[in-house]
Amino acid sequence: MPVSKKPIANRKRKRHMLPSCRSCSTHTRCLLHEASKQQIWKMFTTGIPLQEKDGIFPRHKAPFITFVLGGPGSGKGTQCAKIVETFGFNHLSAGDLLRKEIASNSEYGSMILDTIKEGKIVPSEVTVKLLRREMELSDNHKFLIDGFPRSEENRRAFEEIMEAEPDVVLFFDCPEEEMVKRVLNRNQGRVDDNIDTIKKRLKVFEALNIPVIDHYAKRGKLHKINAVGSEDEIFEQVRPIFAAYQHEAK
Ligand SMILES: Nc1ncnc2c1ncn2[C@@H]1O[C@H](COP(=O)(O)OP(=O)(O)OP(=O)(O)O)[C@@H](O)[C@H]1O
Ligand SMILES: Nc1ccn([C@H]2C[C@H](O)[C@@H](COP(=O)(O)O)O2)c(=O)n1
Numbered sequence: 001m002p003v004s005k006k007p008i009a010n011r012k013r014k015r016h017m018l019p020s021c022r023s024c025s026t027h028t029r030c031l032l033h034e035a036s037k038q039q040i041w042k043m044f045t046t047g048i049p050l051q052e053k054d055g056i057f058p059r060h061k062a063p064f065i066t067f068v069l070g071g072p073g074s075g076k077g078t079q080c081a082k083i084v085e086t087f088g089f090n091h092l093s094a095g096d097l098l099r100k101e102i103a104s105n106s107e108y109g110s111m112i113l114d115t116i117k118e119g120k121i122v123p124s125e126v127t128v129k130l131l132r133r134e135m136e137l138s139d140n141h142k143f144l145i146d147g148f149p150r151s152e153e154n155r156r157a158f159e160e161i162m163e164a165e166p167d168v169v170l171f172f173d174c175p176e177e178e179m180v181k182r183v184l185n186r187n188q189g190r191v192d193d194n195i196d197t198i199k200k201r202l203k204v205f206e207a208l209n210i211p212v213i214d215h216y217a218k219r220g221k222l223h224k225i226n227a228v229g230s231e232d233e234i235f236e237q238v239r240p241i242f243a244a245y246q247h248e249a250k
């Protein structure tokens with residue numbers, strides 16, 4: 001499933017619209033440039049436009065963040081596609097971003113591949129860095145963050161690094177036997193779609209993801225969806241959640 005509708009070339013161009021350091025003409029890393037990016041992020045998460053003197057193009061909208069949770073094969077990606085179509089969100093799948101890192105032979109690629117094959121969770125700083133990069137490059141302030149946070153460590157890292165919390169958390173609640181059936185029928189060539197890895201992923205989901213779900217339930221942010229039924233039936237439970245927020249998220 002594509003992570004972004006925009007071609008890479010356009011996304012790169014957008015990054016170049018960001019100001020470079022005042023003291024150099026390149027976009028290479030330097031302390032001033034890093035500070036400038038920090039300012040952009042601060043503004044992005046607070047929604048407070050920077051002043052003219054900051055030398056940064058102002059963005060006026062605070063991000064609207066939805067976390068999409070559920071076990072392996074519960075239908076997160078399928079429902080995200082429908083939410084994008086109906087409500088115009090930018091869909092960021094943590095799993096897709098990690099698989100892209102593997103495919104691009106990045107410095108973390110082999111570690112990510114080993115972790116995914118084992119059904120375990122990739123260290124949070126890697127995943128949060130990938131999400132943050134996509135969010136910084138996005139023109140769209142409405143984000144669906146699919147398959148994240150997978151653990152309390154993921155959740156805390158996001159809150160600390162991004163200085164942001166989700167507005168909405170969706171939980172697709174699906175029985176294990178249904179999830180196993182769906183994953184084994186998925187046929188997308190994923191290295192983790194085999195019975196051994198699925199069993200491990202289900203254990204990791206119970207041990208690490210359920211506490212995150214409980215956390216957001218206690219904070220009144222969780223929307224539990226019954227993930228059994230046709231795709232359209234499930235979407236009819238999702239639709240009113242975003243319809244209610246549509247004004248706020250615009
Ligand atoms: N309501 C549904 N009924 C039957 N099959 C479904 C339903 N929703 C999705 N599927 C199918 O189940 C499989 C898993 O769905 P999907 O990839 O959306 O799950 P996921 O939660 O994103 O899984 P993962 O965490 O492994 O990425 C896909 O083949 C999808 O077409
Ligand atoms: N926050 C995340 C999300 C995903 N991963 C790894 C481990 C998952 O089993 C795999 C596939 O994710 P999915 O496409 O099923 O959402 O990616 C992770 O480590 N941390």
Ligand SMILES: [Mg+2]
Binds near residue numbers: 076093095147
């Ligand atoms: Mg998925």
